[in-house]
Each structure stands twice: as structure tokens, then as C-alpha cells.
Amino acid sequence: MVTNMRFRDVTTKQGLKNAIKAEWAKITPEMCQNMIEHYYKSGGTLDKCIAAKGDRFSKPKLSVATDDE
Numbered sequence: 734m735v736t737n738m739r740f741r742d743v744t745t746k747q748g749l750k751n752a753i754k755a756e757w758a759k760i761t762p763e764m765c766q767n768m769i770e771h772y773y774k775s776g777g778t779l780d781k782c783i784a785a786k787g788d789r790f791s792k793p794k795l796s797v798a799t800d801d802e
Contacts, residue, residue: 778790
């Protein structure tokens with residue numbers, strides 16, 4: 734959506750509203766479902782971002798198994 738908005742030639746407030754509504758209408762239920770599934774798989778990073786008030790926060794590091802273990 735951001736990429737599509739970047740290439741629009743919007744010069745008025747109403748034009749901006751129309752462009753946003755047109756892009757918003759392209760969001761499908763499947764896209765929303767994928768975002769929700771990814772959110773839960775990511776370990777709740779959205780909650781951490783909100784708690785940090787949009788500031789940086791640390792993500793848990795994933796452990797990688799090696800042959801030494």
C-alpha cells in the first residue's frame with residue numbers, strides 16, 4: 734500500500750482521502766488473517782512495541798543448535 738501511495742499525484746485533501754480509501758479497499762480478509770498469524774508467530778512483538786511507546790525494544794534472541802551440542 735505504501736508503495737502505491739508513493740506514486741500517486743495527490744494535490745488536494747479530498748484527493749488524498751480518495752487515494753487512501755482506494756488503497757484501503759484493496760486490503761483483503763486473507764491479508765488481515767496472514768498479519769494476525771504472523772503476529773502470533775513473532776512472539777508478540779507488537780505488544781512490545783506498544784509497551785515501548787514506539788521506541789526501540791529488544792527481541793528475544795533465537796538459539797541456533799550447533800553440532801557441538
